[in-house]
Amino acid sequence: MELQTLIYLVVGATFLLYIGIAIWARAGSTGEFYVAGKGVHPVANGMATAADWMSAASFISMAGLIAFSGYDASVYLMGWTGGYVLLAMLLAPYLRKFGKFTVPEFIGERYYSQTARLVAVVCLIAASITYVIGQMKGVGVAFGRFLEVEFETGVLVGMGIVFFYAVLGGMKGITYTQIAQYCVLIFAYTVPAVFISLQLTGTPVPQLGLGSELVNNGTYMLDKLDAIITDLGFAAYTEQKGSTLNLSLLTLSLMIGTAGLPHVIIRFFTVPKVRDARYSAGWALLFIAILYTTAPAVGSMARLNLTETVQTGPVGEAGANLLYAERPQWFRTWETTGLLEFEDRNNDGRIQYYNDADPDFAERAREWGWEGNELVTVDRDIMVLANPEIAGLPNWVIALVAAGGLAAALSTAAGLLLAISSAISHDLLKGVLMPDIPEKRELLAGRLAMFGAIVLAGYLGMHPPGFAAEVVALAFGLAASSIFPALMLGIFHKRMNRSGAVAGMLAGLGSTLVYIFVYKGWLFIPGTNNLPNTAEYWLLGIQPESFGAVGALINFTVALIVARVTAAPPEHIQHLVEDIRVPRAAILTARR
Amino acid sequence: MQDPARAYWKANLRLVGLLLIIWFLVSYVFGILLVEPLNSIRLGGVKLGFWFAQQGSIYTFLVLIFVYAVGMNTLDRRFGVHED
Numbered sequence: 312m313e314l315q316t317l318i319y320l321v322v323g324a325t326f327l328l329y330i331g332i333a334i335w336a337r338a339g340s341t342g343e344f345y346v347a348g349k350g351v352h353p354v355a356n357g358m359a360t361a362a363d364w365m366s367a368a369s370f371i372s373m374a375g376l377i378a379f380s381g382y383d384a385s386v387y388l389m390g391w392t393g394g395y396v397l398l399a400m401l402l403a404p405y406l407r408k409f410g411k412f413t414v415p416e417f418i419g420e421r422y423y424s425q426t427a428r429l430v431a432v433v434c435l436i437a438a439s440i441t442y443v444i445g446q447m448k449g450v451g452v453a454f455g456r457f458l459e460v461e462f463e464t465g466v467l468v469g470m471g472i473v474f475f476y477a478v479l480g481g482m483k484g485i486t487y488t489q490i491a492q493y494c495v496l497i498f499a500y501t502v503p504a505v506f507i508s509l510q511l512t513g514t515p516v517p518q519l520g521l522g523s524e525l526v527n528n529g530t531y532m533l534d535k536l537d538a539i540i541t542d543l544g545f546a547a548y549t550e551q552k553g554s555t556l557n558l559s560l561l562t563l564s565l566m567i568g569t570a571g572l573p574h575v576i577i578r579f580f581t582v583p584k585v586r587d588a589r590y591s592a593g594w595a596l597l598f599i600a601i602l603y604t605t606a607p608a609v610g611s612m613a614r615l616n617l618t619e620t621v622q623t624g625p626v627g628e629a630g631a632n633l634l635y636a637e638r639p640q641w642f643r644t645w646e647t648t649g650l651l652e653f654e655d656r657n658n659d660g661r662i663q664y665y666n667d668a669d670p671d672f673a674e675r676a677r678e679w680g681w682e683g684n685e686l687v688t689v690d691r692d693i694m695v696l697a698n699p700e701i702a703g704l705p706n707w708v709i710a711l712v713a714a715g716g717l718a719a720a721l722s723t724a725a726g727l728l729l730a731i732s733s734a735i736s737h738d739l740l741k742g743v744l745m746p747d748i749p750e751k752r753e754l755l756a757g758r759l760a761m762f763g764a765i766v767l768a769g770y771l772g773m774h775p776p777g778f779a780a781e782v783v784a785l786a787f788g789l790a791a792s793s794i795f796p797a798l799m800l801g802i803f804h805k806r807m808n809r810s811g812a813v814a815g816m817l818a819g820l821g822s823t824l825v826y827i828f829v830y831k832g833w834l835f836i837p838g839t840n841n842l843p844n845t846a847e848y849w850l851l852g853i854q855p856e857s858f859g860a861v862g863a864l865i866n867f868t869v870a871l872i873v874a875r876v877t878a879a880p881p882e883h884i885q886h887l888v889e890d891i892r893v894p895r896a897a898i899l900t901a902r903r
Numbered sequence: 904m905q906d907p908a909r910a911y912w913k914a915n916l917r918l919v920g921l922l923l924i925i926w927f928l929v930s931y932v933f934g935i936l937l938v939e940p941l942n943s944i945r946l947g948g949v950k951l952g953f954w955f956a957q958q959g960s961i962y963t964f965l966v967l968i969f970v971y972a973v974g975m976n977t978l979d980r981r982f983g984v985h986e987d
């Protein structure tokens with residue numbers, strides 16, 4: 312069957328599935344709308360959390376990031392998985408025991424303060440909006456690339472689908488569609504990886520293929536990759552390039568940020584019990600780890616495939632570079648998208664792909680008649696998108712990858728939109744403005760807030776502010792420096808009071824924002840940065856993306872000091888803390 | 904707070920503390936700080952430090968969460984604070 316028809320069929324079928332689930336899982340109460348009636352099985356919630364968490368960036372871009380940064384990309388792998396350990400042990404079970412609907416609600420009650428609740432709402436909305444812009448953009452790009460429709464049309468169709476199941480079903484509808492979306496995206500990710508691993512190393516398990524010998528010459532895959540790219544002047548794949556301090560701090564910022572992102576936290580409000588929340592975090596990480604441990608194999612094998620396709624023999628030997636006229640079909644396909652671009656700088660009709668930014672190597676290359684790197688564009692996204700074609704897989708696999716990319720973007724967008732709309736209808740409207748609003752009207756308000764959030768996200772997706780790529784660092788920075796410490800101290804430090812928490816949140820948030828803005832421009836407006844964003848100007852060499860961990864440390868320190876010198880929280884708050892620390896509120900009796 | 908409640912909380916903190924030490928060890932120590940020396944050891948075709956950073960740490964995280972869940976459930980029962 313024609314590829315385009317097949318893609319329409321597969322993507323269309325998944326959309327019908329999502330809509331069907333939406334009709335089946337309508338929300339009838341605010342409890343169902345905000346937390347799916349607290350009736351989601353822990354394994355099901357784990358799967359939904361995985362889809363919620365893994366965005367278009369995880370699905371499409373991460374393997375490419377690994378392919379081109381090698382070892383240094385480990386920070387993303389560890390950072391985006393290690394956060395679940397913190398979430399499982401420090402937050403999820405306790406917040407589930409608290410048993411309410413939103414993250415600001417916990418902060419507001421624990422710190423007996425509407426101000427604290429409002430600060431939390433602002434942090435939540437800022438972090439979630441910045442995050443959802445990227446998802447909407449991802450939807451548009453995926454549509455544009457696979458369905459050959461205009462970018463705007465793609466975003467509109469995506470908005471329509473999300474609107475249908477998120478407005479109708481709330482958390483309940485979102486949860487069950489996310490489960491379906493997880494199945495689609497994980498299948499789409501692993502099938503090409505299995506086949507590529509089989510072709511290169513003879514083992515069907517990509518995680519093992521990473522450490523296996525190549526079928527064609529018996530050397531280990533990673534050794535071969537290190538050798539071939541260092542011959543071309545690139546840094547070795549398995550070698551560390553960034554500074555140890557930045558790698559550690561970035562990993563820590565991503566971990567704390569992951570644990571503090573509200574759209575992930577609220578997923579743990581949907582399970583029936585505290586023990587379910589503990590297990591559910593484990594299931595979520597299991598489902599995430601399937602993709603995250605496959606990605607290093609996909610990245611390294613794609614880099615090897617690409618390099619070996621172009622460099623067919625020993626580096627520097629005449630005739631050892633691919634003739635442009637003989638390039639494979641997938642090369643031609645991706646050239647038409649502009650993601651892969653060739654420019655014959657020395658007019659020899661052959662492709663030279665090497666690191667011309669290294670002056671010594673560029674010098675040597677000139678002796679061979681090379682006049683600069685000729686693969687002028689290699690977009691890292693093609694490492695996943697072109698994989699099925701490179702492996703020579705049938706068209707239905709390509710169609711599946713399209714559906715998988717869309718599933719990843721839609722599921723994350725829906726989770727974020729729910730976090731935003733519940734903060735507006737439950738925290739702002741019911742919590743602050745109209746405490747007496749009846750449930751039916753709150754549900755309606757939730758739906759309207761969801762509708763508004765979708766329109767706003769769609770608009771921002773179509774007209775992304777120039778800083779769209781920068782703001783992801785901001786989302787993690789905000790979550791790490793404001794939300795996570797406030798939640799953790801609220802559970803683990805009974806003496807923590809209102810003044811300490813608010814001062815800590817503002818100090819963490821303020822310092823992180825200032826540090827990012829000083830180097831990246833105030834509100835990311837180009838030209839307004841006070842210092843150039845390069846290593847020699849960074850404070851102690853800390854890059855702005857890594858500052859979230861420092862912001863969290865500032866938050867903890869300020870909060871602890873201020874709480875020490877101000878009055879202890881009231882009696883009933885101390886009881887609340889004691890209560891959330893035990894799964895059952897019964898009076899403890901020693902049974903040993 | 905009564906004594907059993909304090910003991911329960913202490914046992915909880917001890918378990919979490921121990922698991923977080925392992926969490927720190929596999930990611931920051933093995934995966935980043937000691938990556939160079941560990942890379943001289945090989946696990947099949949992968950250098951050990953590199954393996955911890957891109958594979959081993961994630962597997963360990965997974966085990967840690969399930970150990971935590973089982974450990975806490977045992978603790979809940981021992982102190983009689985389990986649900987249902």
